[in-house]
Amino acid sequence: MDRYAWLPDHQLHAAYSLAHADSLIEQAGHLALDHTRRDTVTLDHVVEGDMVSTTVTSVAPLPQALVRLASDALNQLRSTLEHVLYAEIEHRAGGPLSSEHARTVEMPCTPSANDLQKWAEKRPRRDIAVLQPGTALYRRIADLQPFQRRDSQDVHPLKILVAHTNHSKHRTPSLAATFVAAVQPDQPSDDIQVTPPLDRPIKVGDVLAIQPVGRVVEASLWPKIAIQRPHTDTWHILIHELRDLESWVRRSALPLLIAGSTDVSPLPPHLDITIGYADFRTAIGAAGTASAADRLEMLLGAEMAREALPGILLMHSHGSPHGQALAAWAAALSDDEALQRHESLRGFQGHDLDTAVRAMIDEVLNA
Incomplete structure (x- = not known):
C-alpha cells in the first residue's frame, strides 16, 4: 500500500520544499557544531585574595552564515505552509485565483476564533468560498491556530514560526548567540563554586567558577548556540528550535491541511534535490527518514x-x-x-x- 497516497498530485511540491528546509537546517547545524569546537570561549584565572575566578576573556564571533541559514530554513518552512495552502485553495476552487484574490491568500495566525472568522470574511477574501467558515479547509486552518493552545499561545509552533519569519523578513536576520550550557569540574568538590548556566549570552567578564588559590582542577566547558524568539525574547538551543518547527510543519501542519488528519505517514525529510527525478515516486523512494x-x-x-x-x-x-x-x-x-x-x-x-x-x-x- 502506498504510504503517501494521502498526498495528491497538486501537493507533490511540498516534499521538495521540505527537503530544501532540511538541507538548510543541516548546514546551519554543522556550522553551529563546528563553531562550538573551536575555542568558542577563552578563559583566564583572576586572583582575588585567597580565591581564583575562572573568567571569560573572549567569545568567538558567530559565523554570519549561521544566522542567515537559520533564517532561510525558518522562512522556507513558512513558505512551504503558504504554498500548500494556496495550492489547496486553487484545487478546491477548481482553477486559478484572480490576482486580486491571490494577493489575499496567506496562512493566518490568529489569537481567537473570532479573529479567524474576521480574517476569512474580510474583503476580497470573503469571495473565496472554500475559505469561508463551515468549509473543510476553514476547519483545518482553525485547527492549526494558536488559540487552540489554551495554556500559552506564545509556545504554539505557528506563533513561533510566524514571529521568527516576520522578524527576519522585516527587521534583521535571526538573533543567535553563544551560551554556556554547563561547566563541569573533572573532580567536583565543595570548595569549587560553579556558576549556574545564565539565561543570556555569555560575555567577556563573566565568572564561570570560583575556587581557592592553589587548588588546580581541570574542568569541561560546554558551549551552545541559541536563537532568540522575537515575541518572547527567550533563548532556545538553535538546532532544537529548527528541529521542533520542522517536525511540526512536516508531521502536523501539512498532513492536516492536505489530508485533514495527522494520522498519516509523514513525508520523509531528507532528499537530495540537487538532482532531478523522473517522477515523485522515484524521488520519495530515494528519501531518508532521519531529519x-x-x-x-x-x-x-x-x-x-x-x-x-x-x-x-x-x-x-x-x-x-x-x-x-x-x-x-x-x-x-x-x-x-x-x-x-x-x-x-x-x-x-x-x-x-x-x-x-x-x-x-x-x-x-x-x-
Missing part, C-alpha cells in the same frame, strides 16, 4: 562514542598496554559502528561488563 537534526545528533553521538571507547577499554588491565592501537581503532569506526559499539557496553555491569570489554579488546588486537 537533519536527527542526523546531527547521530554525528555528535558518534564523535562522543569514538572519544569514550578508548578510555573505557584502557581501564581494563587487558587493554592498558595497547592505548595507541585502541585509539586508532576507535578513530576509524564509522558513525554507525561507533554508536553500536558504545551502546553494546551500556547494558552490562560487573563481571558481564568485564567480559564484554575484554572481548572487544581481543577483537581489536586480533583484527
